[in-house]
Amino acid sequence: MSGAAAAWLAGAVLAQVVGIGSLRASAGFRRPVFAVLTLLGIGASVALMARALVSGVSLAVGYGIWTGSGIALATLGGAAVFGDRLGRRELLGVALVVLGVVVVHAGG
Template sequence: MIHGAAVAWIWLAAAILSEVAATSALKLSDGLSRPVWVLASALGYTASFGCLALAFRHVPLSIAYAIWAGAGIALVTCISFVAFGERPSAQALAGIVLIVAGILVLRLSPGA
């Protein structure tokens, strides 16, 4: 059986992935004009918040939220480059590197 804290990290990963999928669907909704993508986005955000709430059972709010937001930013940037041809500037990439570094520091900190 998996320990509750380990399951919380799985919930956090699911929250991140569903938020990234929802944000990508929101882009595909073309300003909320394509109902299927609007629905996909709404379902993805609902799933993300539900998974995030479950992660909060064992992961501190400040840690979970920072990782959720930071990882989401980094992954959405990658997806926007690959799927939508959006090229981030050098400054944006530097910022994302700092975000990822911050996530690692938070995750590896005592009490995380």
């Protein structure tokens, strides 16, 4: 994966995490600033992922990294920002997702 493709993909992951975190903060779209930030973040994530694909990231690798990283970071962000409780099972699940992302990236 080229440096530009990796940068587009990293941006897509970060935008996705911002969008999903904002969705939580929007309280069911009742807080307009966070509702708009949700739509912008998720829209930017899709646009950046499209750029990553055009830059040479394969769909299988790119989608695996995009979704897996987004899941792991959103879960950990929910715990850090919103106080979501993560037990041993949840932490094991996040660890497995991270391991899956590493394996997909190594294979790609």
